[in-house]
Amino acid sequence: MITVTDLTKRYARNTAVDRISFSVAKGQIVGFLGPNGAGKTTTMRMLTCFFPPSAGTASVAGFDVLEQPLEVRRHIGYLPEAPPLYLEMETIDYLRFVGRLKGLAGAELEKRVAYVLDRCAIGDVKNKLLGKLSKGYRQRVGLAQAIIHNPDVLILDEPTSGLDPRQINEARELIRSFAGDHTIILSTHILPEVEQTCEQVLIINKGKLVATDSVHNLQARARGAESVLVEIGARTGDFHPQLVQQRLQQSAGVSRVLIKEQFDRGAVFEIETGKGQFVRGDLARSIVNAGWDLNELRTAAVSLEEIFLQLTGTPAAPPPEPIASEPEPPEAQA
Amino acid sequence: MKNVWIICRRELNSYFSSPIAWLLLTMFALVFGYYFWTFISAFLEVSMELQMTGSTQPMNINEEIIRPLIGNTGFLEIFFVPLISMRLFAEEKRNGTIELLATSPVRDLEIIVGKWLAALMLYCWLLLFTGLNFAFLFRYGHPDVKTMAVAYLGVVLQVGALLAIGTFISTLTKNQIIAGGCTFAACLLLWLFSWVGAFSTNSWAQVLSYISVVPHSESFARGVIETKDTLYYLSVIFLGLFFTARSMESLRWRS
Numbered sequence A: 001m002i003t004v005t006d007l008t009k010r011y012a013r014n015t016a017v018d019r020i021s022f023s024v025a026k027g028q029i030v031g032f033l034g035p036n037g038a039g040k041t042t043t044m045r046m047l048t049c050f051f052p053p054s055a056g057t058a059s060v061a062g063f064d065v066l067e068q069p070l071e072v073r074r075h076i077g078y079l080p081e082a083p084p085l086y087l088e089m090e091t092i093d094y095l096r097f098v099g100r101l102k103g104l105a106g107a108e109l110e111k112r113v114a115y116v117l118d119r120c121a122i123g124d125v126k127n128k129l130l131g132k133l134s135k136g137y138r139q140r141v142g143l144a145q146a147i148i149h150n151p152d153v154l155i156l157d158e159p160t161s162g163l164d165p166r167q168i169n170e171a172r173e174l175i176r177s178f179a180g181d182h183t184i185i186l187s188t189h190i191l192p193e194v195e196q197t198c199e200q201v202l203i204i205n206k207g208k209l210v211a212t213d214s215v216h217n218l219q220a221r222a223r224g225a226e227s228v229l230v231e232i233g234a235r236t237g238d239f240h241p242q243l244v245q246q247r248l249q250q251s252a253g254v255s256r257v258l259i260k261e262q263f264d265r266g267a268v269f270e271i272e273t274g275k276g277q278f279v280r281g282d283l284a285r286s287i288v289n290a291g292w293d294l295n296e297l298r299t300a301a302v303s304l305e306e307i308f309l310q311l312t313g314t315p316a317a318p319p320p321e322p323i324a325s326e327p328e329p330p331e332a333q334a
Numbered sequence B: 001m002k003n004v005w006i007i008c009r010r011e012l013n014s015y016f017s018s019p020i021a022w023l024l025l026t027m028f029a030l031v032f033g034y035y036f037w038t039f040i041s042a043f044l045e046v047s048m049e050l051q052m053t054g055s056t057q058p059m060n061i062n063e064e065i066i067r068p069l070i071g072n073t074g075f076l077e078i079f080f081v082p083l084i085s086m087r088l089f090a091e092e093k094r095n096g097t098i099e100l101l102a103t104s105p106v107r108d109l110e111i112i113v114g115k116w117l118a119a120l121m122l123y124c125w126l127l128l129f130t131g132l133n134f135a136f137l138f139r140y141g142h143p144d145v146k147t148m149a150v151a152y153l154g155v156v157l158q159v160g161a162l163l164a165i166g167t168f169i170s171t172l173t174k175n176q177i178i179a180g181g182c183t184f185a186a187c188l189l190l191w192l193f194s195w196v197g198a199f200s201t202n203s204w205a206q207v208l209s210y211i212s213v214v215p216h217s218e219s220f221a222r223g224v225i226e227t228k229d230t231l232y233y234l235s236v237i238f239l240g241l242f243f244t245a246r247s248m249e250s251l252r253w254r255s
Helices: A042-045 A068-075 A091-101 A108-117 A135-145 A167-177 A191-197 A215-221 A243-249 A280-289 A305-311 B003-016 B020-052 B061-085 B089-096 B097-102 B108-140 B145-170 B176-200 B202-209 B214-222 B227-254
Strands: A002-010 A015-024 A031-032 A055-060 A076-079 A153-157 A183-188 A202-204 A208-216 A224-232 A254-263 A266-273 A293-300
Touching: A002 A042, A002 A293, A002 B061, A002 B145, A002 B214, A015 A042, A015 A055, A015 A202, A031 A042, A031 A191, A031 B202, A042 A055, A042 A153, A055 B145, A068 A076, A068 A280, A076 A135, A091 A108, A091 A135, A091 B003, A091 B176, A108 A135, A108 A183, A108 A191, A108 B097, A135 A167, A167 A191, A183 A191, A202 A215, A202 A305, A208 A215, A224 A280, A243 A254, A243 A266, A254 B227, A266 A293, A280 A293, A280 B003, B003 B020, B061 B145, B061 B176, B061 B214, B089 B108, B089 B145, B089 B176, B089 B227, B097 B108, B097 B227, B108 B145, B108 B227, B145 B176, B145 B214, B145 B227, B176 B202, B214 B227
Parallel strands: A015 A208, A031 A183, A031 A202, A076 A153, A153 A183
Antiparallel strands: A002 A015, A002 A055, A202 A208, A224 A266, A224 A293, A254 A266
């Protein structure tokens, strides 16, 4: 549905987006993740034909953003970071205006307006001035205008920014419910949002794409290994965590052991194991055999937060290797 | 064309749903009413004097009232055009709604012409109320309708030209006050250039007084449609909208 190849945006002094490539299949929800100023909005603006790229190409729903910008815009619903509302208009008039702008008219327009009023739960404010609406409502009106012409692609720039927790949940639910009918790209700098809403993640930093993968794979791949958290205690005798660490290190399949936490008569170790090796059983056995208590043993899910820090991390750390999934077969263009 | 109308209609609605249109109408009606009253009283005084001295020469309403009155509405444009045009793009840029327009399946030119047309129609609506004053003249005299229509046409063309300049200036900034101030300065300059011709006759003065909007309105006020003056206004409108389109394009490249 969306294919981006070497997309670049240069400004006079800096490069905001530097040769990023990715593709999004129909019906997917893709999270566009990156710190502020990473180039998320710039990329989205190129996709929505707000401005043209400096180099590279992108096609949306089979139309090229440079060659056929009007066609691309017809197939895109866009919610900028600040919902583009005319504050002196009533909700319903505003939706009619946007609908007409996107080429709807007559009975079809009325049908779509009624549909989005219902879908985004803004029917009760349809005759209110947009300037008088709360932030949550404004955001929902923003979403309503984005889907009014039933676009193939939805591009949402930080759709939950500035909302309170309840509104954030409502907005996420709404966005999730759009998936399937629409292909969605949403940008955010809030990690849990991606974990909760998206199937795929594109991580962007300083204009470069550092990772593109499914949330699940990314978590698994980030360390190239699984890690296991083990809490070991001892009821009698001395307990030297360093000693335990050495012993654990010698078990088969273990690549690294870290002491995460220490307390009086026990400690928590993080044990990294080679990829795809099932060492938990061996570990448990050797711990028990050594006479220690195995209080807890679980696999540690790497949070996206850690991946994110790792990928976009401090300059002191060696630059992370770009992690990319196997290139998807180019999608058949409609 | 359909899109132009969609944009234009929203723009007009926004003028009328905010106090702007009504405030402008009040000010315009007040000032114009005052003009009308002074011209009428002067006209009556003179005609009374003429009657006392026994002159039989009839007075011409067209020459004595309508022509100077419409000439003076030209002066009002300097104040009203910036007030109307300053928000056209500046407000959209500030609110971020420009992003909605610029990512809709609408051409830039349709947006620009729609907005400019809305501003022009608002001004025509103001002019409509000057007709109320003239209605009295029709009741008590015999003004020439054709002359009046041509004079109005001249005003509309002149307003269109100034609004095109204002539209362009409005794309340059997010700040309505700056847009309004600069448009005011531009309109005032275009007005004052006509004075240069009165002081000197060198080629610079001639160029400047040709650029000025004032001399071009005189033929219309007399009831004559001069090709050269019509062409002047149309080219200013074209240039203004052309620069607006370029400015909007650069907005896309820069922002």
